Amino acid sequence: MNLYNELSKKYPFLKALPFLLPFALVYVIFLIFPIFRGFWMSLHRWTMIRNMGFVGLDNYLYMIKDPAFWESLGNTLMFVILSTPTIVIGGLVLALLANQKIKGQLFLKIAFFLPYVLSVAVISSIMVYFFQPHSGLLNGILQSYFGVEETIFWLGEANLAWFVIVFATLWWTVGFNMVLYLAALQDIPESFYEAAEVDGATKLQQLLYITLPSLKPITWVITLLQIIFSFKIFSQVWLITGGGPGTETRPIVQYIYETSFKQNSMGYGAAMAFAFFIILVIVSMVQIYLRNRKEV
Amino acid sequence: MENKTSPTTKVLKYSFSYLLAVLFIFPILWMLFASLKPSGYHVSKIIEWFLPPYSFVNYSDVIAQAPVLKWMLNSLIVSASVTLIVIIFDSLAAFALSVIDFKYKNLVFVLFTIGLMVPTEANVVALFDIVQKLGLINTYPGLILPRIAIPLGIIILKEFFDAIPRDLIDSARIDGCGLFRIYYSIFMPLSKAAIASIGIFTFIQAWNAFLWPFIAIMTKEMFTLPVGVPTFTDAYTPDYSIPMTVNMIASLPAIAAFLLFQKQIIQGIKFTGIKG
Numbered sequence: 299m300n301l302y303n304e305l306s307k308k309y310p311f312l313k314a315l316p317f318l319l320p321f322a323l324v325y326v327i328f329l330i331f332p333i334f335r336g337f338w339m340s341l342h343r344w345t346m347i348r349n350m351g352f353v354g355l356d357n358y359l360y361m362i363k364d365p366a367f368w369e370s371l372g373n374t375l376m377f378v379i380l381s382t383p384t385i386v387i388g389g390l391v392l393a394l395l396a397n398q399k400i401k402g403q404l405f406l407k408i409a410f411f412l413p414y415v416l417s418v419a420v421i422s423s424i425m426v427y428f429f430q431p432h433s434g435l436l437n438g439i440l441q442s443y444f445g446v447e448e449t450i451f452w453l454g455e456a457n458l459a460w461f462v463i464v465f466a467t468l469w470w471t472v473g474f475n476m477v478l479y480l481a482a483l484q485d486i487p488e489s490f491y492e493a494a495e496v497d498g499a500t501k502l503q504q505l506l507y508i509t510l511p512s513l514k515p516i517t518w519v520i521t522l523l524q525i526i527f528s529f530k531i532f533s534q535v536w537l538i539t540g541g542g543p544g545t546e547t548r549p550i551v552q553y554i555y556e557t558s559f560k561q562n563s564m565g566y567g568a569a570m571a572f573a574f575f576i577i578l579v580i581v582s583m584v585q586i587y588l589r590n591r592k593e594v
Numbered sequence: 595m596e597n598k599t600s601p602t603t604k605v606l607k608y609s610f611s612y613l614l615a616v617l618f619i620f621p622i623l624w625m626l627f628a629s630l631k632p633s634g635y636h637v638s639k640i641i642e643w644f645l646p647p648y649s650f651v652n653y654s655d656v657i658a659q660a661p662v663l664k665w666m667l668n669s670l671i672v673s674a675s676v677t678l679i680v681i682i683f684d685s686l687a688a689f690a691l692s693v694i695d696f697k698y699k700n701l702v703f704v705l706f707t708i709g710l711m712v713p714t715e716a717n718v719v720a721l722f723d724i725v726q727k728l729g730l731i732n733t734y735p736g737l738i739l740p741r742i743a744i745p746l747g748i749i750i751l752k753e754f755f756d757a758i759p760r761d762l763i764d765s766a767r768i769d770g771c772g773l774f775r776i777y778y779s780i781f782m783p784l785s786k787a788a789i790a791s792i793g794i795f796t797f798i799q800a801w802n803a804f805l806w807p808f809i810a811i812m813t814k815e816m817f818t819l820p821v822g823v824p825t826f827t828d829a830y831t832p833d834y835s836i837p838m839t840v841n842m843i844a845s846l847p848a849i850a851a852f853l854l855f856q857k858q859i860i861q862g863i864k865f866t867g868i869k870g
Contacts (some may be wrong), residue, residue: 320682327739328721331720332717332724335723339723412849414849416622417802418820419824420844421825422824469621554715554718559722568719580710
């Protein structure tokens with residue numbers, strides 16, 4: 299018996315090591331270490347080239363007084379509030395439609411899900427042209443078929459820009475929630491509905507008293523995933539509105555990106571990124587706490 | 595006792611469902627048809643977008659511009675490597691966590707699970723610094739490695755591996771099989787369906803990734819398709835044909851993969867969502 303075999307008898311961990319090591323190395327270097335490295339950077343003045351010296355909590359003190367930080371955090375929160383109910387309820391509605399026993403059920407599922415397999419870059423490009431003021435598809439349709447006369451500048455005003463961003467995100471990602479709802483719908487025993495039919499319950503009553511209550515647990519999961527997803531918004535905003543008009547739709551991730559990579563203040567960027575990370579952890583904790591309390 | 599929905603409600607419900615489905619794919623169809631119009635084509639009525647004449651000249655034009663083909667190759671190299679390595683690394687680790695008994699096994703599993711809560715978006719600044727210090731900015735490994743670090747596949751596969759009967763391991767042991775042999779000739783073949791789902795899902799996610807490649811790529815030569823696509827998008831030109839062609843080229847592999855493996859992808863999401 300060689301040394302490795304002998305040692306792994308004594309220490310079973312050695313047997314597991316060759317299996318764990320490849321992933322563990324990449325995981326530690328590229329996912330776990332960056333959290334600590336990020337915190338370390340946030341305590342320094344740091345440019346893309348080098349560390350310019352320790353500054354303690356200065357970056358965090360600056361952050362608390364930085365109106366642009368609060369604005370971008372507020373914009374992020376705005377998007378979370380606008381998008382979460384829209385995309386969760388949207389997913390539920392699509393799942394109910396795609397779950398009907400009708401011809402072309404597969405077509406419905408595929409159509410609702412298709413946008414999700416496209417890159418955010420493609421989705422955003424399509425949306426830019428869709429909402430373009432002068433030769434965009436939407437204004438064209440509104441003007442040719444709905445008698446709208448003025449040219450609507452969809453990205454020229456904050457409220458409309460928010461609408462465009464939420465609309466794009468809904469279209470792109472709602473299929474994901476639909477699939478999760480569909481899985482849950484298929485888990486509801488057929489016998490529940492048969493029993494309800496026997497008792498003379500209408501379809502609406504079945505929906506209200508069987509389907510929706512059965513979907514409560516999955517709704518929690520989907521809402522949790524959606525809130526976290528919405529907090530992380532960046533790409534579609536960056537590509538569609540660029541954070542505009544002005545900075546009125548600029549989310550926190552974009553501000554972190556611009557600070558770190560455009561203004562070359564990686565220390566301050568890291569501080570905001572760390573704060574953002576803590577916010578996400580707290581949001582997840584609160585949600586898990588609420589869910590556990592509900593279940594007890 | 596008969597409780598049938600009235601025919602009118604039924605027709606209404608059906609037509610609403612189909613109408614909504616058509617609206618969902620409408621912008622994608624528009625992308626397709628706009629890409630078939632010669633560059634500079636003037637549209638006076640909306641419907642003209644969708645009517646002939648069609649031509650594929652934009653495709654040959656765009657492909658003749660070297661970068662788009664190179665971007666496609668970059669995307670392919672990165673996504674295929676990510677997928678292959680994720681399957682190997684994640685299944686190895688999941689095997690250890692499911693089959694081998696060792697001290698602190700649960701701790702290791704919890705430490706891996708924690709990684710699901712760490713968002714790339716909050717990590718990019720430090721990640722850039724680390725990848726730069728490793729000399730990997732603007733390289734394929736620099737794009738590939740951070741994506742492999744996501745532990746989702748391990749958590750899904752461990753669940754699968756846990757469900758494989760333990761007597762299979764015992765009898766293989768009696769036949770003198772080592773651990774790696776058990777992993778390779780029992781666990782992997784038995785989990786084909788799960789591995790296929792994870793593989794396809796990983797591929798599409800890597801193919802479409804935007805944020806990290808956007809930050810970590812410095813030269814046009816190294817662009818992946820999603821990073822290259824926006825360079826064609828210009829909100830102020832009325833000529834959509836070329837940008838829409840690039841969009842189509844960037845989307846075709848993902849659309850094809852989805853239509854072919856629709857079942858596995860949806861399965862993959864069910865795992866993802868419920869475990870994530």
